[in-house]
Amino acid sequence: MGVEVHDPRWLAAVPGAELVVGLDEVGECAADGHRVTVMIDLVPRTVSLIRSLAIEAVGEGARKVRVRPYGVDRVDLVYAAVELNRVAEDDAVEVQFDVTSAALLRADPSAFVRADPLVVKQDGTVVPICAGLERYALGELGSWDALVEVWDPGPVHDLCRVALTRAMADTGPLVSWYEHLTRTAAGTRAGC
Secondary structure: OOEEEOOHHHOOOOOOOEEEEOHHHHHHHHHOOOOEEEEEEEOHHHHHHHHHHHHHHHHHOOOEEEEEEOOOOHHHHHHHHHHHHHHHHHHOOEEEEOOEEHHHHHHOHHHHOOOOOEEEOOOOEEEEOOOOOHHHOOEEOOOHHHHHHOOOOHHHHHHHHHHHHHHHOOOOOEEOHHHHHHHHHHHOOOOO
């Protein structure tokens, strides 16, 4: 199961976790010797800047660029995908664009009914999949093994099934899966 942490202090508690930080933290974390993934929010005002933001992150020491869309239209998703592909090729850096194809959703829907990765937020709260699912939190980070051992991922799987139905109705070629999850979670009651 993949784990990402959003503050370097949690790396010792969760060995092997991926450190994910904002653009303003990349330089400091990279200087401290961490392998850094930068998280860039793709929102309407950053669409035209996405390539330059990614290049800036790489220049600051990011080894991976991750882009999370929220509230952008289908055309902007495709534009960003092209620009991020250029960054990956030109800068030889790993790029993760948090979208999926509508065709993949339809071809293998069961692949989207999952409760990982687990995310350790800056305050130590552990949530499944992505920030925005705090209602499904496992709890506060203490003993990682004990926290995961008692967690029931069933309600998260239920959330995924509901979000999947909504996402499959999206008619664009690319679908912002995490956005569908967080919007669905905001509109439903958590059973955890």
